[in-house]
Amino acid sequence: MNAQVLGEHEFGYNDHDFEQVRERLYRRAGISLAASKQQMVYSRLARRLRQLELRTFSAYLAYLDQHPEEWQPFINALTTNITAFFRERHHFDQLVALAREPQRRGRPLRFWSAASSTGEEPYSMAIALHQALGERAQGIQIIASDIDTGVLETARRGVYPLERLAQLDPALRKRYFQRGTGSNAGLARVVPELRQMVEFRRINLLDKDWRLSGGLEAIFCRNVMIYFDKPTQVRLLERMVRLLRPDGLFFAGHSESFVQANHVVKLVSRTVYQPVPGASI
Ligand SMILES: C[S@@+](CC[C@H](N)C(=O)[O-])C[C@H]1O[C@@H](n2cnc3c(N)ncnc32)[C@H](O)[C@@H]1O
Structure with missing residues (x-):
């Protein structure tokens, strides 16, 4: 896996981290994220890393694995909630x-x-x-x-x-x-x-x-x-x-x-x- 850093980011983030997020989201919520959603994942989770004072996505993933209560904020950050009154x-x-x-x-x-x-x-x-x-x-x-x-x-x-x-x-x-x-x-x-x-x-x-x-x-x-x-x-x-x-x-x-x-x-x-x-x- 190419571990190159994806663009200029405040937090360390690479292809492997993205795959790990993707895999966890699929397993927990059934959500299949397209490979093109790398940037979206970064921006959706960045706030959470800032709140937890973590510097890298790999540190965040380790935190997630050790703190089951983090699953809910993780899922909340990654769902797409667009809706409207009387849609359709x-x-x-x-x-x-x-x-x-x-x-x-x-x-x-x-x-x-x-x-x-x-x-x-x-x-x-x-x-x-x-x-x-x-x-x-x-x-x-x-x-x-x-x-x-x-x-x-x-x-x-x-x-x-x-x-x-x-x-x-x-x-x-x-x-x-x-x-x-x-x-x-x-x-x-x-x-x-x-x-x-x-x-x-x-x-x-x-x-x-x-x-x-x-x-x-x-x-x-x-x-x-x-x-x-x-x-x-x-x-x-x-x-x-x-x-x-x-x-x-x-x-x-x-x-x-x-x-x-x-x-x-x-x-x-x-x-x-x-x-x-x-x-x-
Ligand atoms: C785009 S919104 C759709 C809202 C509304 N049904 C509509 O059509 O306007 C998708 C919703 O599905 C929820 N969702 C995603 N995965 C889910 C799961 N595994 N179980 C329950 N809800 C889920 C998201 O949190 C999000 O609020």
Whole structure:
């Protein structure tokens, strides 16, 4: 392995260090980093090295191996958390159509946002469902999970800069957010009615047991599978579909495709899948 230092850096960093980071991230989180992400790894972890007063990546890797509590900051630094309210709007229209189906009346409805990042996705689900079902939405449970504890903290707080809400319909913004005043000017908080519909948990999708019971109406698993290799994707898809009701839906990210996994799911509309008979509970 060429141990040449990669560019001019504050911290010692070489090809071998990058490979070591890559290997650990894959093993812990299933994330396959492309070989082109050397610079990204450096800039994402540099702050952590500075905080720990370490001079080289190899010292950081040794620290990581000796301090299990460092795994979480390591993972938090390396995940990509881009998200937005009502990303892929058509998914939310379909979610509403599903929730209104007559067979779902009169029973508690449960949903899962499986890589919820900073909360925009599960809160968009809550807004869409609340708007469509009114008081009935109070019985809805949305489990929202992520591997990254930093984004989960932001999601639980439910406070966003107003710019994040700019794309939202003004009527929705008014109904479902409280504008901050004084030192909170420029921020808005999700209303309690919505926050009580969403339960945030840390779940690593690689975990053997997600501690989730089946009977879910829909799973949003968007823009996370792209970080996993194909065998991991298919394994996770099989496990998720088992948690869905037979008439439930699986929502994928805009660049994710599971048409090859036709033993588990069938494509019903753009990036939306239904379990094939026998694949769900
Ligand atoms: C790009 S965001 C997607 C957010 C949202 N689903 C959306 O589509 O807007 C990807 C999220 O997947 C999470 N993630 C990555 N690996 C994970 C794993 N092994 N288990 C659970 N979440 C993971 C990241 O922390 C990140 O918040």
